[in-house]
Amino acid sequence: MSPGGSSALPRSVDVAKLAGVSQKTVSRVFNDEPYVSADVRRRVLEAADQLGYRLNNAARALASGRTRSIGVVALGTALYGPASLLIGIERAARDTGYALRVVSTVEGDPTGVAGAISSLLDQGVDGIVISEPIDDGPVPVKIDVPVLVLGAPPSFSGPRVINTSVHAYDMARIATEHLLDLGHATVHHVAGPQRWFASKDRLDGWRAALQARNAAEPPVFEGDWSPDSGHAAGRQLARTPGVTAIFAANDDMAIGVIRALTESGLRVPEDVSVVGFDDVPVAAYVTPPLTTVRQPFDAVAREGLALLVHAIEKPAEVVPAAVGQPVDLVVRASTAPPPA
Amino acid sequence: MSPGGSSALPRSVDVAKLAGVSQKTVSRVFNDEPYVSADVRRRVLEAADQLGYRLNNAARALASGRTRSIGVVALGTALYGPASLLIGIERAARDTGYALRVVSTVEGDPTGVAGAISSLLDQGVDGIVISEPIDDGPVPVKIDVPVLVLGAPPSFSGPRVINTSVHAYDMARIATEHLLDLGHATVHHVAGPQRWFASKDRLDGWRAALQARNAAEPPVFEGDWSPDSGHAAGRQLARTPGVTAIFAANDDMAIGVIRALTESGLRVPEDVSVVGFDDVPVAAYVTPPLTTVRQPFDAVAREGLALLVHAIEKPAEVVPAAVGQPVDLVVRASTAPPPA
DNA sequence: GTGAAAGCGCTAACAC
DNA sequence: GTGTTAGCGCTTTCAC
Numbered sequence: 001m002s003p004g005g006s007s008a009l010p011r012s013v014d015v016a017k018l019a020g021v022s023q024k025t026v027s028r029v030f031n032d033e034p035y036v037s038a039d040v041r042r043r044v045l046e047a048a049d050q051l052g053y054r055l056n057n058a059a060r061a062l063a064s065g066r067t068r069s070i071g072v073v074a075l076g077t078a079l080y081g082p083a084s085l086l087i088g089i090e091r092a093a094r095d096t097g098y099a100l101r102v103v104s105t106v107e108g109d110p111t112g113v114a115g116a117i118s119s120l121l122d123q124g125v126d127g128i129v130i131s132e133p134i135d136d137g138p139v140p141v142k143i144d145v146p147v148l149v150l151g152a153p154p155s156f157s158g159p160r161v162i163n164t165s166v167h168a169y170d171m172a173r174i175a176t177e178h179l180l181d182l183g184h185a186t187v188h189h190v191a192g193p194q195r196w197f198a199s200k201d202r203l204d205g206w207r208a209a210l211q212a213r214n215a216a217e218p219p220v221f222e223g224d225w226s227p228d229s230g231h232a233a234g235r236q237l238a239r240t241p242g243v244t245a246i247f248a249a250n251d252d253m254a255i256g257v258i259r260a261l262t263e264s265g266l267r268v269p270e271d272v273s274v275v276g277f278d279d280v281p282v283a284a285y286v287t288p289p290l291t292t293v294r295q296p297f298d299a300v301a302r303e304g305l306a307l308l309v310h311a312i313e314k315p316a317e318v319v320p321a322a323v324g325q326p327v328d329l330v331v332r333a334s335t336a337p338p339p340a
Numbered sequence: 341m342s343p344g345g346s347s348a349l350p351r352s353v354d355v356a357k358l359a360g361v362s363q364k365t366v367s368r369v370f371n372d373e374p375y376v377s378a379d380v381r382r383r384v385l386e387a388a389d390q391l392g393y394r395l396n397n398a399a400r401a402l403a404s405g406r407t408r409s410i411g412v413v414a415l416g417t418a419l420y421g422p423a424s425l426l427i428g429i430e431r432a433a434r435d436t437g438y439a440l441r442v443v444s445t446v447e448g449d450p451t452g453v454a455g456a457i458s459s460l461l462d463q464g465v466d467g468i469v470i471s472e473p474i475d476d477g478p479v480p481v482k483i484d485v486p487v488l489v490l491g492a493p494p495s496f497s498g499p500r501v502i503n504t505s506v507h508a509y510d511m512a513r514i515a516t517e518h519l520l521d522l523g524h525a526t527v528h529h530v531a532g533p534q535r536w537f538a539s540k541d542r543l544d545g546w547r548a549a550l551q552a553r554n555a556a557e558p559p560v561f562e563g564d565w566s567p568d569s570g571h572a573a574g575r576q577l578a579r580t581p582g583v584t585a586i587f588a589a590n591d592d593m594a595i596g597v598i599r600a601l602t603e604s605g606l607r608v609p610e611d612v613s614v615v616g617f618d619d620v621p622v623a624a625y626v627t628p629p630l631t632t633v634r635q636p637f638d639a640v641a642r643e644g645l646a647l648l649v650h651a652i653e654k655p656a657e658v659v660p661a662a663v664g665q666p667v668d669l670v671v672r673a674s675t676a677p678p679p680a
Numbered sequence: 681g682t683g684a685a686a687g688c689g690c691t692a693a694c695a696c
Numbered sequence: 697g698t699g700t701t702a703g704c705g706c707t708t709t710c711a712c
Contacts, residue, residue, distance in 0.1 A: 009484065011705055022683045027707065035681050052482055057464040058407065059705035061398035062688050069441075069463070076427050083423040087416050090444050099463045100442050101409075104430050123409070123439045124397040142392055144349065227625040252622055259625040282592055285567040285599040287627045351689055362699045367691065375697050399689035402704050 010051040019047035030055050061124065069099040070308065071120030073113060073130045076104035079225055080280045081198070081250065081295065082132045085150065088301030089129055095302075096309045101125055105136070112136040117143060127312045129304065134195045146311035146319075148304050152197040162311060164304045164322035168198055171293045171327045172205025175247050175275045177213075178291070178329055182273065183337045184245035186215040190233045190257060191222050192249040202249045202277065223249070227256035234260025237272075244272055244338040251276035251283050251292055258286070258334065269336035279330055289332035299325040350391040359387035370395050401464065409439040410648065411460030413453060413470045416444035419565055420620045421538070421590065421635065422472045425490065428641030429469055435642075436649045441465055445476070452476040457483060467652045469644065474535045486651035486659075488644050492537040502651060504644045504662035508538055511633045511667045512545025515587050515615045517553075518631070518669055522613065523677045524585035526555040530573045530597060531562050532589040542589045542617065563589070567596035574600025577612075584612055584678040591616035591623050591632055598626070598674065609676035619670055629672035639665040 012030075016023040021040060028036050029044040036044075047053075061067045070093050075082045086102075093100045101123050103116045111118070113136040120128055127145050133152045146160040151168065179187045189206045192199030203220065210217050221236065223229030230253030237243050238261050248254035254276030258268050266272050268288055276283060279294035303322055311319045352370075356363040361380060368376050369384040376384075387393075401407045410433050415422045426442075433440045441463050443456045451458070453476040460468055467485050473492045486500040491508065519527045529546045532539035543560065550557050561576065563569030570593030577583050578601050588594035594616030598608050606612050608628055616623060619634035643662055651659045 013705080023706085024683060024708095025681090028682085031707085037681065040681085054462055056402070056705050057462060058398050058401035059688090060707075062396070062402050062690080063705080063707040065688075065707095067398065074430075076431060078420055078423040078427055080418055083418040087418055087444065090414075090442060091416060091446070094443070094446075099459075102430060102440050102442050103434070104427065106431070106434075119439075122394055122397060227622045231625060255622045256625050259627070262627070282567045282595045282622065282626075285571060285596045286622075287599070287602065353689085363689090364691085364699060365697090368698085371691085377697065380697085396689050399704090400691070402706080403689080403691040405691095405704075 010053045011056070012053070014051055015044060015048045015053045018051065019043045067124045067126050068097070069101055069125050070305075071101045071103065071117075071123065071125035071128045073116040073120070073128065073133075074102055074104045075132050075134070076106055079250075079252075080278050081297075084295075084297040085131050085301060088298040089131060089150075089305065091298065092302040092305035096305055098126070098305075098309065105134070114139045114141050117141050121145075127308045129308065133197050134193075135197060135200075136195070146308055146315075148308040148311075150300065150304050151201075160311060162304070162307050162319055162322070164300065164307070165201075167325065167327055168201035168295075169205040169208070171277070171295070171329075172202040172247070172249075173209045174205075174327075174329050175277065175293050176206045176209035178331070179245040179247065179273055179275060179335060180209065180213050180215060182245075182335060184273065185242075185338070186210060186218060187245045187247050188218050188237055188240075188243055189220050190230055190237075190246060190248040190253050191220050192225050192253075194222060199249055206247055218243075223253045223256075225250055225252060227252045227259075229253060230256025231260045233257060235264065237261070238264035238266055245274075245335075246272060247275045247277075249277055251278045251280045251290060254290055254292070254334075255286055258288075258290075269334050271339055273335040273338070275335055279328075283330075284332060288334045291332045291335040292330050294328040294330050296325040296327060350393045351396070352393070354391055355384060355388045355393045358391065359383045407464045407466050408437070409441055409465050410645075410652075411441045411443065411457075411463065411465035411468045413456040413460070413468065413473075414442055414444045415472050415474070416446055419590075419592075420618050421637075424635075424637040425471050425641060428638040429471060429490075429645065431638065432642040432645035436645055438466070438649065445474070454479045454481050457481050461485075467648045469648065473537050474533075475537060475540075476535070486648055486655075488648040488651075490640065490644050491541075500651060502644070502647050502659055502662070504640065504647070505541075507665065507667055508541035508635075509545040509548075511617070511635070511669075512542040512587070512589075513549045514545075514667075514669050515617065515633050516546045516549035518671070519585040519587065519613055519615060519675060520549065520553050520555060522585075522675060524613065525582075525678070526550060526558060527585045527587050528558050528577055528580075528583055529560050530570055530577075530586060530588040530593050531560050532565050532593075534562060539589055546587055558583075563593045563596075565590050565592060567592045567599075569593060570596025571600045573597060575604070577601070578604035578606055585614075585675075586612060587615045587617075589617055591618045591620045591630060594630055594632070594674075595626055598628075598630075609674050611679055613675040613678070615675060619668075623670075624672060628674045631672045631675040632670050634668040634670050636665040636667060 012026040016026045128147045130149045148162045221233035234257035276290045276292035279292045283290040352366040356366045469488045488502045561573035574597035616632035619632045623630040
């Protein structure tokens with residue numbers, strides 16, 4: 001073996017030499033630029049293949065000033081909603097040709113979202129997605145790339161911020177109306193943590209539905225998305241007279257609520273109806289099968305990413321508004337008319 | 341506004357100028373190199389802060405040949421196990437100071453894992469993590485960085501491949517033995533897709549437990565991790581005489597199985613015991629609360645990442661073997677002795 | 681259609 | 697302790 005022999009990775013000059021063209025031509029081929037003859041293109045590709053050449057992304061980023069990657073601020077949780085959304089973002093990003101850098105906000109980290117954004121900016125990204133945002137106070141970071149906020153009301157604003165909503169508000173409203181339509185006098189709500197915009201949205205939707213029907217607004221229970229917190233709320237609700245309908249802000253809490261009701265001797269849906277939110281895979285297989293709301297994570301991610309890429313690639317143009325995505329109420333067996 | 345005025349991002353020379361030092365000194369400060377006087381360090385930091393300076397990661401990567409990022413090949417699914425593992429990886433990576441690039445293998449993509457790895461290599465990573473690997477055939481990519489395979493037997497091998505196991509084999513064995521210990525003559529198994537190494541491991545553990553006790557090995561049902569597939573298996577099992585104990589390869593399928601049994605008029609656990617795998621959050625709140633196996637995702641990710649970083653930073657040294665992480669059998673109410 | 685030269689913003693190796 | 701000099705491997709600009 002010659003010293004340093006075959007270990008060094010080939011560079012575009014090596015490909016150029018082998019193909020008998022200039023280095024610039026290799027660059028043209030790898031960037032799909034026009035004005036390269038079919039013959040030259042083929043020769044370059046062949047040489048590259050033979051050498052095992054890969055474009056050096058760092059050099060490309062340095063020279064062009066663009067990283068071709070998007071940063072995601074995710075939540076460090078395996079909750080069905082956030083996890084599904086992250087997958088949708090990954091898929092959508094790949095389709096647009098952007099790579100993904102992911103940072104999670106840590107529970108209890110004082111720097112929160114701002115720290116995550118700062119870290120992404122350090123890494124170098126052309127745009128940022130804030131997925132399932134939580135209200136973390138102001139974000140004191142100078143952000144010089146477009147930001148997409150997925151699923152939040154426009155409270156998170158700025159010069160280059162794009163907001164899309166997952167229509168959680170409408171969905172919560174529809175879920176609540178479903179219960180009202182069945183004849184329930186009012187609907188109790190087990191909310192998520194109020195720092196999450198998703199929780200606020202659902203709370204507001206629930207409230208709006210009650211107000212539109214002049215239904216009394218009972219006190220809200222605030223859970224933490226866990227079945228455990230749903231269970232705790234359910235135990236209290238079971239002791240509260242007149243509770244016939246409950247809307248939980250996610251399926252896990254709904255399942256906890258149902259268990260607590262059942263343990264207290266109440267039947268679901270004969271005595272109390274329960275609606276969840278998310279349509280987790282097991283929702284159809286718990287007892288009773290859960291009426292819930294299905295969110296179009298993939299479509300939301302795809303629409304949002306398209307807008308973000310637009311903002312990245314055409315900074316001068318105005319970003320079109322998000323259309324929003326339709327949602328489904330999935331009626332199963334956990335809801336029924338109130339007891340006579 | 342002066343044209344092009346304040347929009348350009350500051351570079352390290354700008355900081356150097358402002359602080360009255362050389363550009364190299366700025367570099368030293370930002371890389372925590374020794375031999376910088378406290379006074380100079382402070383001045384540089386102040387100047388940087390004033391200008392809003394950030395190190396340009398692309399330039400750094402180009403000059404140093406290291407990207408300080410790790411690529412993850414994830415599965416494009418919100419399944420609890422894979423999602424939890426991904427979060428664990430993100431957390432562990434952040435603690436080691438590496439950034440994360442994520443690519444998912446797409447269902448039905450012919451390039452599969454190889455394509456994902458290739459994409460990461462294009463993006464530029466110092467190491468690769470293959471999380472929850474599936475058997476995707478050979479990987480015909482020349483990989484010049486260390487690779488960590490999380491949770492697979494060493495079938496995925498190569499010069500710089502590190503294997504760690506989540507001890508799924510042992511866990512499956514313990515789960516099966518739990519049922520045998522309760523007095524069941526044998527245990528039926530609802531497996532995951534056999535392309536997943538995780539499924540194979542669990543299947544092998546189950547089989548080993550049966551063989552060690554000379555229990556008959558009933559035919560295996562292969563599901564796809566979904567409650568739906570568990571439900572289908574459960575319907576068949578309900579019709580099969582002599583079924584008193586079932587081990588499902590994940591909780592979702594276990595929940596589907598339980599529902600099918602219940603629909604067929606069988607009681608869990610009085611007539612049939614069911615064990616799941618994962619300990620999803622709702623496991624304690626379904627009916628009956630599910631006996632299952634809890635996996636130490638965070639510890640597994642942390643151990644694996646530590647080994648990977650070791651391999652990245654000390655290429656010459658031998659990577660120590662993975663110790664493996666302890667696991668828990670969580671006994672709840674879905675298991676009991678067989679009917680008399 | 682293709683090529684030559686310049687430079688992106690850093691780190692590496694060495695000098696002082 | 698600090699500064700100087702060369703690149704890292706591309707893209708950009710402009711010439712032909």
